[in-house]
Amino acid sequence: MxxxxxxxxxxxxxxxxxxxxxxxxxxxxxxxxxxxxxxxxxxxxxxxxxxxxxxxxxxxxxxxxxxxxxxxxxxxxxxxxxxxxxxxxxxxxxxxxxxxxxxxxxxxxxxxxxxxxxxxxxTVLRFGGISLDTETHRVNVNGADIKLTRTEYAILKLLMLNPEQVVAKLTILERISEDTPDCTEDSLKIHVHNLRRKLRSAADKDYISAVWGIGFMLTEKS
Missing domain, CATH: 3.40.50.2300 (Response regulator)
Structure with missing residues (x-):
């Protein structure tokens, strides 16, 4: 209830x-x-x-x-x-x-x-202290808005649609390609690193875990 x-x-x-x-x-x-x-x-x-x-x-x-x-x-x-x-x-x-x-x-x-x-x-996806509005593209962490690049937003949205699940790198690249066609496998690591840093700065915790050789996962257990 x-x-x-x-x-x-x-x-x-x-x-x-x-x-x-x-x-x-x-x-x-x-x-x-x-x-x-x-x-x-x-x-x-x-x-x-x-x-x-x-x-x-x-x-x-x-x-x-x-x-x-x-x-x-x-x-x-x-x-x-x-x-x-x-x-x-x-x-x-x-x-x-x-x-x-x-x-x-x-x-x-x-x-x-x-x-x-x-x-x-x-319109609104939620995970832990994160909320993501798919209409306004507003991302809020623990009551504070954070600014993300277009690619960072697309990655976070995909991870929030699949919480506590490992999303493969190739799957991320394929799913966000329409919004961010310039993202490559090499640059993906940089985008995820920057996204993790911004979330950590706002929440004082890591929300994104890297699963070696596979991809990334949005979790509160990291």
Whole structure:
């Protein structure tokens, strides 16, 4: 079932939401400040976030732009229309005002999860902390965008379509030839080396393993 993160410093509201969501079959995680939420989001990412605005430390308004590729429903006592519009234009998927009806919130959550699943299936590949948008060619690692060359992007996309599997060098060259016809077996090693360096710099870990004499594999076990 989808995981929902509740970010609210009001323990009563957080516990009430956790109980209601758990009874619907969702798994739930919670953070009680913007700073704590940012730390948790740097690890395993939830499928949806319920975000309060008036948080200690990092406010909800400042935290919202840092939440990437996850639908966010603002749950706040702030009812000002201009504030709602600004947050919706700034990346929030929906906005519900406290006090709220639980059934309405559950319905809005279901709508956002359905929409998110449709988009993800079509355009976004994910592995570990990496997300790759096949429409915009945007690559994000642990919340930070990284710039890749056309060839590096094509290699990463192919590896992400075949995670934890060895992809032979000749297969890589054949599959990416349409996008990067100038890539050769000799230059492939250089492109993979540069790609590994960029991923390592962003995530402080190696995602790509070389399998001697065969090819390369995208893995979290390296």
């Amino acid at each position: 989808p995981n929902i993160m509740i970010i609210d410093d009001d323990t009563h509201i957080s516990e009430m939401l956790s109980e209601a969501l758990s009874s619907e079959g969702y798994t739930v995680s919670a953070a009680y400040s913007g700073t704590e939420a940012l730390m948790l989001l740097s690890g395993k990412k939830p499928d949806l976030v319920l975000l309060d605005l008036m948080l200690p430390g990092l406010t909800g308004e400042k935290l919202l732009p840092k939440i990437k590729d996850i639908p966010v429903i603002i749950v706040s006592a702030k009812a000002d229309v201009s504030n709602k519009v600004e947050l919706l234009l700034g990346g929030a998927a929906d906005y519900i005002t406290k006090p709220f009806d639980m059934q309405e919130l559950l319905a809005r959550i279901a709508v956002q999860l359905r929409s998110s699943n449709r988009i993800t299936e079509k």
